[in-house]
Amino acid sequence: MKIGEIASKTGVSRDTVRLYEKLGLLVNVTRPYEYNNYKEYGQENVYRIGMIKEMQRIGLKLKECKSVIDALVNDEMQMDDRKAFIQSKIEDTKEKIRSLRKIQSFLQEHLDNDCAYNSESMVAKLKGN
Amino acid sequence: MKIGEIASKTGVSRDTVRLYEKLGLLVNVTRPYEYNNYKEYGQENVYRIGMIKEMQRIGLKLKECKSVIDALVNDEMQMDDRKAFIQSKIEDTKEKIRSLRKIQSFLQEHLDNDCAYNSESMVAKLKGN
DNA sequence: ATAAACCGTGGACATAGGTCAACGGTCAAA
DNA sequence: TTTGACCGTTGACCTATGTCCACGGTTTAT
Numbered sequence: 185m186k187i188g189e190i191a192s193k194t195g196v197s198r199d200t201v202r203l204y205e206k207l208g209l210l211v212n213v214t215r216p217y218e219y220n221n222y223k224e225y226g227q228e229n230v231y232r233i234g235m236i237k238e239m240q241r242i243g244l245k246l247k248e249c250k251s252v253i254d255a256l257v258n259d260e261m262q263m264d265d266r267k268a269f270i271q272s273k274i275e276d277t278k279e280k281i282r283s284l285r286k287i288q289s290f291l292q293e294h295l296d297n298d299c300a301y302n303s304e305s306m307v308a309k310l311k312g313n
Numbered sequence: 314m315k316i317g318e319i320a321s322k323t324g325v326s327r328d329t330v331r332l333y334e335k336l337g338l339l340v341n342v343t344r345p346y347e348y349n350n351y352k353e354y355g356q357e358n359v360y361r362i363g364m365i366k367e368m369q370r371i372g373l374k375l376k377e378c379k380s381v382i383d384a385l386v387n388d389e390m391q392m393d394d395r396k397a398f399i400q401s402k403i404e405d406t407k408e409k410i411r412s413l414r415k416i417q418s419f420l421q422e423h424l425d426n427d428c429a430y431n432s433e434s435m436v437a438k439l440k441g442n
Numbered sequence: 443a444t445a446a447a448c449c450g451t452g453g454a455c456a457t458a459g460g461t462c463a464a465c466g467g468t469c470a471a472a
Numbered sequence: 473t474t475t476g477a478c479c480g481t482t483g484a485c486c487t488a489t490g491t492c493c494a495c496g497g498t499t500t501a502t
Contacts (some may be wrong), residue, residue, distance in 0.1 A: 188478065199461060202480085207459095220468055222479055242412045243372015246459070256423060263428065270424050277417040281410055283371045288406040294385060295399050299392065317448065328491060331450085336489095349498055351449055375489070 190225040194233040201225070201233070209236060209250050211257075243280070319354040323362040330354070330362070338365060338379050371409070 191198045204210055210229045215221050232253060239249045255261065255269040294300075320327045333339055339358045344350050361382060368378045384390065384398040423429075 186479075197461075198479090200459085203460065220479070222468085238412060239416065240459095241372075242409050242416070243370075252420075256428070266428055267424060270420050270428070274417055274420045274424070277413050277420065280371050281413045281417070283367060284406050284410045284413070287368065287371070288403055288410070291381075291399050291403045291406065295396060295403070299385070299395055299399070315449075326491070327449090329489085332490065349449070351498085369489095 185225055185227075186222055187225065190230060190233070193230055194237070196233060196237070204233065204236065204246075207246060207250065209233075209246065209253070314354055314356075315351055316354065319359055319362070322359055323366070325362060325366070333362065333365065333375075336375060336379070338375065338382070 185193070187198050187201055191201050194201075196204075201210075205213055210225065210232055212226055212228060214224045216224050235253060236246070236249045239252065240246070244252070251269075252273055255266050255273070258266070261269075314322070316327050316330055320330050323330075325333075330339075334342055339354065339361055341355055341357060343353045345353050364382060365375070365378045368381065369375070373381070380398075381402055384395050384402070387395070390398075
Protein backbone atom coordinates (compact mmCIF):
# COMPACT_ATOMS: atom_id res chain seq x y z
CA MET A 185 0.00 0.00 0.00
CA LYS A 186 1.13 3.57 -0.62
CA ILE A 187 1.77 6.15 1.99
CA GLY A 188 -1.69 7.67 1.93
CA GLU A 189 -3.31 4.36 2.62
CA ILE A 190 -1.07 3.35 5.47
CA ALA A 191 -1.44 6.80 6.96
CA SER A 192 -5.21 6.66 6.95
CA LYS A 193 -5.26 3.06 8.12
CA THR A 194 -3.10 3.84 11.11
CA GLY A 195 -4.42 7.32 11.82
CA VAL A 196 -1.12 9.12 11.59
CA SER A 197 -0.10 11.72 9.02
CA ARG A 198 1.92 10.96 5.91
CA ASP A 199 4.68 13.07 7.35
CA THR A 200 4.70 10.96 10.46
CA VAL A 201 4.98 7.79 8.40
CA ARG A 202 7.98 9.31 6.63
CA LEU A 203 9.49 10.32 9.93
CA TYR A 204 9.13 6.83 11.36
CA GLU A 205 10.65 5.44 8.23
CA LYS A 206 13.60 7.78 8.50
CA LEU A 207 14.09 6.79 12.13
CA GLY A 208 14.23 3.14 11.18
CA LEU A 209 10.95 2.11 12.77
CA LEU A 210 9.52 0.60 9.60
CA VAL A 211 10.77 -2.24 7.44
CA ASN A 212 10.71 -3.42 3.86
CA VAL A 213 9.72 -0.12 2.35
CA THR A 214 10.22 -0.64 -1.35
CA ARG A 215 9.85 1.27 -4.61
CA PRO A 216 8.40 -1.37 -6.86
CA TYR A 217 7.08 0.80 -9.69
CA GLU A 218 8.75 1.43 -12.98
CA TYR A 219 7.31 4.77 -13.90
CA ASN A 220 7.33 6.57 -10.59
CA ASN A 221 9.21 6.33 -7.37
CA TYR A 222 6.26 5.80 -5.08
CA LYS A 223 7.01 3.69 -2.07
CA GLU A 224 5.23 0.59 -0.89
CA TYR A 225 4.56 -0.04 2.78
CA GLY A 226 3.45 -3.52 3.71
CA GLN A 227 0.88 -4.68 6.26
CA GLU A 228 3.79 -5.36 8.57
CA ASN A 229 4.25 -1.63 8.92
CA VAL A 230 0.61 -1.11 9.78
CA TYR A 231 1.18 -3.38 12.75
CA ARG A 232 4.36 -1.62 13.66
CA ILE A 233 2.73 1.77 13.69
CA GLY A 234 -0.07 0.31 15.78
CA MET A 235 2.42 -0.94 18.31
CA ILE A 236 4.27 2.34 18.30
CA LYS A 237 1.11 4.30 18.98
CA GLU A 238 0.16 2.02 21.80
CA MET A 239 3.58 2.18 23.38
CA GLN A 240 3.84 5.93 22.91
CA ARG A 241 0.51 6.46 24.55
CA ILE A 242 1.85 5.03 27.76
CA GLY A 243 4.99 7.06 27.74
CA LEU A 244 7.61 5.22 25.73
CA LYS A 245 9.93 7.28 23.58
CA LEU A 246 10.29 6.37 19.93
CA LYS A 247 13.75 5.06 20.66
CA GLU A 248 12.37 2.73 23.29
CA CYS A 249 9.68 1.62 20.89
CA LYS A 250 12.35 0.89 18.35
CA SER A 251 14.47 -1.06 20.75
CA VAL A 252 11.52 -3.14 21.87
CA ILE A 253 10.39 -3.89 18.34
CA ASP A 254 13.93 -4.62 17.28
CA ALA A 255 14.41 -7.04 20.12
CA LEU A 256 11.20 -8.81 19.19
CA VAL A 257 12.24 -9.11 15.60
CA ASN A 258 15.97 -8.81 15.17
CA ASP A 259 17.39 -12.13 14.13
CA GLU A 260 20.93 -10.92 14.44
CA MET A 261 20.65 -10.57 18.17
CA GLN A 262 21.64 -13.65 20.11
CA MET A 263 18.63 -15.42 21.49
CA ASP A 264 19.94 -15.06 25.02
CA ASP A 265 20.39 -11.34 24.61
CA ARG A 266 16.97 -10.97 23.13
CA LYS A 267 15.44 -12.82 26.02
CA ALA A 268 17.35 -10.80 28.56
CA PHE A 269 16.34 -7.61 26.85
CA ILE A 270 12.70 -8.53 26.70
CA GLN A 271 12.83 -9.59 30.33
CA SER A 272 14.21 -6.18 31.24
CA LYS A 273 11.38 -4.53 29.33
CA ILE A 274 8.93 -6.65 31.30
CA GLU A 275 10.51 -5.37 34.50
CA ASP A 276 10.26 -1.78 33.27
CA THR A 277 6.63 -2.37 32.52
CA LYS A 278 5.91 -3.79 35.95
CA GLU A 279 7.63 -0.85 37.53
CA LYS A 280 5.50 1.58 35.57
CA ILE A 281 2.39 -0.28 36.56
CA ARG A 282 3.39 0.04 40.22
CA SER A 283 3.85 3.77 39.80
CA LEU A 284 0.52 4.16 38.10
CA ARG A 285 -1.20 2.17 40.81
CA LYS A 286 0.26 4.46 43.42
CA ILE A 287 -0.95 7.49 41.58
CA GLN A 288 -4.34 5.92 41.13
CA SER A 289 -4.81 4.99 44.74
CA PHE A 290 -3.49 8.33 45.76
CA LEU A 291 -6.01 10.13 43.60
CA GLN A 292 -8.72 7.85 44.89
CA GLU A 293 -7.86 8.59 48.50
CA HIS A 294 -7.77 12.25 47.77
CA LEU A 295 -11.22 11.97 46.31
CA ASP A 296 -12.54 9.86 49.16
CA ASN A 297 -11.08 12.40 51.48
CA ASP A 298 -13.04 15.28 49.96
CA CYS A 299 -9.91 16.64 48.33
CA ALA A 300 -8.17 17.58 51.52
CA TYR A 301 -4.79 18.76 50.42
CA ASN A 302 -1.62 17.52 51.95
CA SER A 303 1.28 17.58 49.57
CA GLU A 304 3.68 15.87 51.92
CA SER A 305 1.55 12.79 52.25
CA MET A 306 1.07 12.90 48.51
CA VAL A 307 4.68 12.46 47.69
CA ALA A 308 5.17 9.99 50.49
CA LYS A 309 2.48 7.87 48.91
CA LEU A 310 3.71 8.34 45.39
CA LYS A 311 7.30 7.52 46.07
CA GLY A 312 6.67 5.32 48.99
CA ASN A 313 7.06 1.60 49.07
CA MET B 314 15.68 27.13 50.88
CA LYS B 315 17.50 28.58 47.89
CA ILE B 316 17.57 27.17 44.44
CA GLY B 317 20.73 25.16 44.88
CA GLU B 318 19.33 23.35 47.84
CA ILE B 319 16.00 22.47 46.32
CA ALA B 320 17.77 21.37 43.17
CA SER B 321 20.04 18.97 44.99
CA LYS B 322 17.24 17.76 47.26
CA THR B 323 15.05 16.89 44.33
CA GLY B 324 17.76 15.79 41.96
CA VAL B 325 16.94 18.19 39.17
CA SER B 326 19.12 21.02 37.90
CA ARG B 327 18.78 24.64 38.95
CA ASP B 328 17.75 25.44 35.41
CA THR B 329 14.99 22.89 35.62
CA VAL B 330 13.72 24.42 38.84
CA ARG B 331 13.61 27.78 37.10
CA LEU B 332 11.85 26.27 34.15
CA TYR B 333 9.19 24.68 36.35
CA GLU B 334 8.75 27.95 38.14
CA LYS B 335 8.27 29.77 34.88
CA LEU B 336 5.72 27.20 33.76
CA GLY B 337 3.72 27.73 36.93
CA LEU B 338 4.39 24.35 38.49
CA LEU B 339 5.75 25.78 41.72
CA VAL B 340 4.12 27.98 44.31
CA ASN B 341 5.02 30.62 46.84
CA VAL B 342 8.42 31.43 45.46
CA THR B 343 9.44 34.58 47.29
CA ARG B 344 12.35 37.01 47.48
CA PRO B 345 12.62 37.62 51.18
CA TYR B 346 16.11 39.11 51.41
CA GLU B 347 16.97 42.72 51.67
CA TYR B 348 20.42 42.76 50.16
CA ASN B 349 20.06 40.39 47.27
CA ASN B 350 17.26 39.11 45.17
CA TYR B 351 17.72 35.44 45.85
CA LYS B 352 14.55 33.43 45.78
CA GLU B 353 13.17 31.15 48.44
CA TYR B 354 11.53 27.85 47.56
CA GLY B 355 9.56 26.15 50.32
CA GLN B 356 9.31 22.47 51.22
CA GLU B 357 6.03 22.47 49.36
CA ASN B 358 7.96 22.78 46.15
CA VAL B 359 10.17 19.85 47.01
CA TYR B 360 7.02 17.74 47.15
CA ARG B 361 5.76 19.20 43.94
CA ILE B 362 8.94 18.41 42.09
CA GLY B 363 8.82 14.91 43.53
CA MET B 364 5.31 14.45 42.21
CA ILE B 365 6.25 15.88 38.86
CA LYS B 366 9.16 13.50 38.48
CA GLU B 367 7.02 10.54 39.40
CA MET B 368 4.29 11.52 36.99
CA GLN B 369 6.73 12.33 34.23
CA ARG B 370 8.41 8.99 34.58
CA ILE B 371 5.23 7.25 33.56
CA GLY B 372 4.61 9.45 30.59
CA LEU B 373 2.70 12.51 31.74
CA LYS B 374 3.58 15.81 30.10
CA LEU B 375 4.35 18.78 32.30
CA LYS B 376 1.02 20.29 31.34
CA GLU B 377 -0.78 17.21 32.55
CA CYS B 378 1.24 17.25 35.76
CA LYS B 379 0.23 20.83 36.24
CA SER B 380 -3.41 20.17 35.64
CA VAL B 381 -3.40 17.28 38.09
CA ILE B 382 -1.62 19.23 40.79
CA ASP B 383 -3.82 22.22 40.19
CA ALA B 384 -6.94 20.13 40.52
CA LEU B 385 -5.66 18.69 43.77
CA VAL B 386 -4.93 22.09 45.15
CA ASN B 387 -6.88 24.77 43.43
CA ASP B 388 -9.41 26.20 45.80
CA GLU B 389 -11.01 28.31 43.14
CA MET B 390 -12.26 25.27 41.31
CA GLN B 391 -15.71 24.14 42.35
CA MET B 392 -15.55 21.01 44.47
CA ASP B 393 -17.72 19.15 42.00
CA ASP B 394 -15.46 20.07 39.13
CA ARG B 395 -12.39 19.07 41.07
CA LYS B 396 -13.89 15.71 41.90
CA ALA B 397 -14.95 15.14 38.33
CA PHE B 398 -11.53 16.07 37.10
CA ILE B 399 -9.76 13.82 39.54
CA GLN B 400 -12.13 11.01 38.67
CA SER B 401 -11.25 11.45 35.03
CA LYS B 402 -7.56 11.25 35.90
CA ILE B 403 -8.25 8.05 37.76
CA GLU B 404 -9.86 6.65 34.63
CA ASP B 405 -6.87 7.72 32.53
CA THR B 406 -4.63 5.98 34.96
CA LYS B 407 -6.61 2.78 34.88
CA GLU B 408 -6.56 2.86 31.13
CA LYS B 409 -2.79 3.20 31.09
CA ILE B 410 -2.45 0.34 33.51
CA ARG B 411 -4.54 -1.81 31.20
CA SER B 412 -2.31 -0.95 28.28
CA LEU B 413 0.81 -1.70 30.23
CA ARG B 414 -0.59 -5.01 31.35
CA LYS B 415 -1.26 -5.96 27.76
CA ILE B 416 2.24 -5.04 26.78
CA GLN B 417 3.60 -6.96 29.71
CA SER B 418 1.68 -10.14 29.04
CA PHE B 419 2.45 -9.79 25.40
CA LEU B 420 6.16 -9.57 26.08
CA GLN B 421 5.87 -12.48 28.47
CA GLU B 422 4.14 -14.66 25.92
CA HIS B 423 6.72 -13.74 23.35
CA LEU B 424 9.39 -14.83 25.75
CA ASP B 425 7.59 -18.03 26.71
CA ASN B 426 7.20 -18.67 23.03
CA ASP B 427 10.93 -18.51 22.34
CA CYS B 428 10.54 -15.19 20.62
CA ALA B 429 8.57 -16.46 17.69
CA TYR B 430 7.64 -13.36 15.81
CA ASN B 431 4.15 -12.62 14.65
CA SER B 432 3.47 -8.95 14.40
CA GLU B 433 -0.18 -9.36 13.59
CA SER B 434 -0.93 -11.19 16.78
CA MET B 435 1.18 -8.62 18.61
CA VAL B 436 -1.01 -5.74 17.72
CA ALA B 437 -4.13 -7.78 18.17
CA LYS B 438 -3.04 -8.46 21.72
CA LEU B 439 -1.92 -4.93 22.37
CA LYS B 440 -5.02 -3.25 21.10
CA GLY B 441 -7.36 -6.11 21.69
CA ASN B 442 -9.99 -6.43 24.32
C1' DA C 443 40.43 40.70 51.40
C1' DT C 444 40.32 37.50 48.08
C1' DA C 445 38.92 33.18 45.88
C1' DA C 446 35.33 29.94 45.44
C1' DA C 447 30.78 29.03 45.42
C1' DC C 448 26.45 30.72 44.99
C1' DC C 449 22.54 33.60 42.78
C1' DG C 450 19.33 35.79 38.79
C1' DT C 451 18.68 37.06 34.02
C1' DG C 452 18.82 36.66 29.22
C1' DG C 453 19.55 34.28 25.41
C1' DA C 454 21.47 30.64 22.64
C1' DC C 455 21.45 25.80 21.88
C1' DA C 456 19.86 20.80 21.95
C1' DT C 457 16.78 16.80 21.23
C1' DA C 458 12.35 14.63 20.47
C1' DG C 459 8.48 14.39 17.79
C1' DG C 460 5.99 16.29 14.62
C1' DT C 461 3.73 19.62 11.05
C1' DC C 462 3.63 22.47 6.94
C1' DA C 463 4.61 24.66 2.52
C1' DA C 464 6.64 24.64 -2.01
C1' DC C 465 8.24 22.32 -5.95
C1' DG C 466 7.73 19.20 -9.54
C1' DG C 467 6.34 14.67 -10.97
C1' DT C 468 2.35 11.03 -11.61
C1' DC C 469 -2.18 8.99 -11.81
C1' DA C 470 -7.13 8.69 -12.47
C1' DA C 471 -11.65 10.27 -13.51
C1' DA C 472 -14.46 13.10 -16.31
C1' DT D 473 -6.94 16.09 -22.01
C1' DT D 474 -7.40 18.52 -18.27
C1' DT D 475 -8.29 18.62 -13.29
C1' DG D 476 -7.77 17.06 -8.85
C1' DA D 477 -5.75 13.86 -5.88
C1' DC D 478 -1.81 11.62 -4.96
C1' DC D 479 3.49 11.10 -4.40
C1' DG D 480 8.68 12.30 -2.86
C1' DT D 481 12.08 15.65 -1.31
C1' DT D 482 13.70 19.48 0.96
C1' DG D 483 13.78 22.59 4.33
C1' DA D 484 11.51 25.62 7.48
C1' DC D 485 8.88 25.74 11.45
C1' DC D 486 6.60 24.32 15.96
C1' DT D 487 6.08 22.76 20.98
C1' DA D 488 8.00 20.42 24.84
C1' DT D 489 11.69 19.94 27.95
C1' DG D 490 15.78 20.91 29.14
C1' DT D 491 20.90 22.48 29.20
C1' DC D 492 24.59 25.83 28.83
C1' DC D 493 26.90 30.21 28.80
C1' DA D 494 28.10 34.87 29.83
C1' DC D 495 27.28 38.63 32.63
C1' DG D 496 27.36 40.87 36.92
C1' DG D 497 26.10 40.75 41.69
C1' DT D 498 26.48 38.24 46.62
C1' DT D 499 27.97 35.19 50.16
C1' DT D 500 31.19 32.26 52.46
C1' DA D 501 35.40 30.24 53.69
C1' DT D 502 39.99 31.02 54.19
